[in-house]
Amino acid sequence: MMSSLPSVKEDRIICELPLYFTRDAAVHTKDSFNVTVREASQEQKTGSNVAKVIVVGDVAVGKTCLINRFCKDTFDKTYKATIGVDFEMERFEVLGVPFNLQLWDTAGQERFRCIASTYYRGAQAIIVVFDLSNYSSLDNAREWLEDAMKDNDPSSVLLFLVGTKKDLSHPDQLAQMEQEAIRLSEEIRAEYWAVSALSGDSVRDFFLRVASLTFEATVLSDLERNNSRQARDIVKISNNCDEDFKTFKKRHSNCCR
Numbered sequence: 398m399m400s401s402l403p404s405v406k407e408d409r410i411i412c413e414l415p416l417y418f419t420r421d422a423a424v425h426t427k428d429s430f431n432v433t434v435r436e437a438s439q440e441q442k443t444g445s446n447v448a449k450v451i452v453v454g455d456v457a458v459g460k461t462c463l464i465n466r467f468c469k470d471t472f473d474k475t476y477k478a479t480i481g482v483d484f485e486m487e488r489f490e491v492l493g494v495p496f497n498l499q500l501w502d503t504a505g506q507e508r509f510r511c512i513a514s515t516y517y518r519g520a521q522a523i524i525v526v527f528d529l530s531n532y533s534s535l536d537n538a539r540e541w542l543e544d545a546m547k548d549n550d551p552s553s554v555l556l557f558l559v560g561t562k563k564d565l566s567h568p569d570q571l572a573q574m575e576q577e578a579i580r581l582s583e584e585i586r587a588e589y590w591a592v593s594a595l596s597g598d599s600v601r602d603f604f605l606r607v608a609s610l611t612f613e614a615t616v617l618s619d620l621e622r623n624n625s626r627q628a629r630d631i632v633k634i635s636n637n638c639d640e641d642f643k644t645f646k647k648r649h650s651n652c653c654r
């Protein structure tokens with residue numbers, strides 16, 4: 398598989414997650430596949446392939462901590478309310494193509510909601526965050542989504558429902574919350590993830606999944622529309638990845654969920 402990858406300037410590898418793999422696959426492919434998403438090299442950081450991702454949810458559910466865990470690998474126990482919006486840019490190289498994720502961290506506090514909502518427009522992905530140890534934050538998730546969707550095209554925006562603070566929940570409570578969350582995610586057609594910014598559990602896999610899917614929905618479909626050779630190469634490589642994954646999954650059928 399490696400030989401068919403486009404030549405890419407070596408850089409610090411941050412992910413071994415092949416494109417288009419499911420969430421379960423991402424969990425199980427870490428040691429088995431070659432790199433498809435890398436941190437972009439310095440000269441590629443000016444690339445114009447950008448996806449806007451907005452992060453919404455109740456006050457103090459952990460939106461800022463989630464983003465900071467991924468972008469800075471830090472965690473702050475002290476709560477500092479986001480005022481309006483914050484912004485982080487994360488740069489990738491996906492199968493040789495530079496790609497940037499703009500992560501918009503919006504305020505959960507009611508008094509800032511109006512300011513934050515002015516930044517919702519033009520999102521390629523919406524991440525609705527709730528706290529796995531707080532039922533009302535899941536109850537409110539639908540309202541956050543409806544709000545965030547108002548200025549966006551429902552047919553093209555990618556949706557993610559993310560439960561944070563997995564480390565805090567008692568196993569029984571967690572199981573019950575997850576059942577509810579999965580039901581909601583199916584209803585709103587969002588992909589569901591459970592993470593912990595404190596321990597880092599699943600945070601990186603989640604954002605790399607967001608990067609893969611938004612890359613596919615934005616850059617790759619543009620390349621395909623222009624019938625570019627690069628798009629054909631990328632599709633070919635992902636198909637190979639898919640085959641390799643099927644073989645891998647067969648071999649590891651006992652450990653895959």
Ligand SMILES: Nc1nc2c(ncn2[C@@H]2O[C@H](COP(=O)(O)OP(=O)(O)OP(=O)(O)O)[C@@H](O)[C@H]2O)c(=O)[nH]1
Nearest residue numbers: 457458459460461462474476479505562593594595
């Ligand atoms: N135990 C635990 N605490 C967390 C986790 N994520 C966030 N927290 C804590 O939850 C509190 C709120 O986190 P923030 O990330 O600031 O919440 P927010 O959603 O950005 O809040 P607003 O800016 O007000 O909307 C902080 O005290 C964090 O330390 C987690 O995964 N586990």
